[in-house]
Amino acid sequence: MARLVLTAPRPRVLALAAALRDDGHEVLELPFIEIESLADEPAQRAVLADAAAFDLAVFVSPTSIDVFVEALKQPWPDRLCPAIVGPGSLEALAAHGLDRHPGLLMPAGPPFDAASLLALPALAAPCSLRVLVVRAEGGNRQIEDTLTERGARVTALAAYRRQALEVDTQARETLARWLGSDPSAGSELLVVVTTVDSVRSLGELADGDERTRSLRAARALAIHPRIAESLRRDGWARVDLIGPGLAGLRGALESVPGAGEGSPQRSGRECD
Template sequence: MTPAAALPTVLVTRPQPQADDWVARLQALGAPAQALPLMRIVRREGFDAAVRAAWSDLARHRLVMFVSPNAVLAFFAGRPEGAAWPAQTLAGATGPGTIAALRAQGVEARSIAAPPEDAASFDAESLWRHALAGLDWSGQLVLIVRGEDGRDWLAATLRQAGARVDCLAAYARAEPAWTAAECAALAAVGRDPAAHVWLFSSSQCIAHLLAAPLEAGATSALRRVPALATHPRIAETARAAGFAAVVPVRPDPLEVRQALDPSQEPQA
């Protein structure tokens, strides 16, 4: 196996606390990794009252869809004491991270609607195709817990199928604070592009990176760092932004580890 020291350091750009979790999982697989979040999650004003109202009406919903682990954390932070997830309400998730967040909150696996582990992609289209399309949505209530903005594809698809869909904005996505330490970390990456690889899980993280307050020429160096992208749309964004080497991967630490050295098996 290629020694970990010979592998590039994976720069995990997810917001915290997911970034630290990914770093730990990658390191356990023998991959050097560093948290370099390119997005902050900011709780929205007024969300607490909205989530309390949603919990009081939860059992009437056929589906509550969570777009990310952060949506799960925000929603369950407002759970009334002693409240359990209603057995007849599905908890929707597009990928493994959100599934894990729901399970950590006590939602049973049988209540979670999600693409299978071996799905070709983890997104709203895959969730619909694998878990939701075969259900009767006529007159059913659906709540989508998401960021301040987001894709409307699933909401539109469910409405076309007859569901009554509401969206609840749990948080806003903000750029990093760009502290001196964060800017120094980016500058260090730019000085040695070949020793690093980006792991992009959001197109917005790419935009934040390119808008970082760095010295002239520094952004060009950061574009020379190879990039792994967890969705084809993110890969397209990275290529359009000028990243020369972009490889799509599924959002799975094992696949990320294998992408660093495809000829070798990762550590057990």
């Protein structure tokens, strides 16, 4: 059993926390971002209504999948093929019954990111394809710009907005208590980091309270090499690179002494 600090955005962190508690772990939800769907805005509704006219939908994250599918309000269009960056997004597709789509595009191995997706042969010359890129408001334009340069007809759908969250008092108290407990008691503290922005927020949290100054001494689990490098630059001494998604985290926990000894039954839920 481990003590896990989860920094994934809300509401995705809620499902991840529930699955890990079912596994027998203690979990602290510490989201720094909340996702606000923009699907009901007029411009977004117009794009969603035209979803069947696209050949490819590129999803930049599990959140983009959840927001899009929940807002679609129609069966998945037959001609629309999903393209995703990695296993975390594959779990999100599975939750909606879309992980076995015959036209699914995903990098075969790490690093799971936009560059690896764009390197797939199927996207080398997407001439005349109508491509929908589903991302956050103000999100990275790398995918849409690259595909446009390669000849695709690209539409960007800003499906959601990221809103900053304040860490609540109860979460601060729990984190301070965990950091102040005896590490030999058997439950190692593990901080799961899913974005570079979370590294910054964790640093501010550590530096803002005397009781949490030892946070960087905890073991951090990063889902991408860029996040791991950012953690190391920020002073985290123990950083492990893990696979994305719930499956990647569960696999990493199996290698942590004592962490894989939680509940003998697992929920089987797949969420990022």
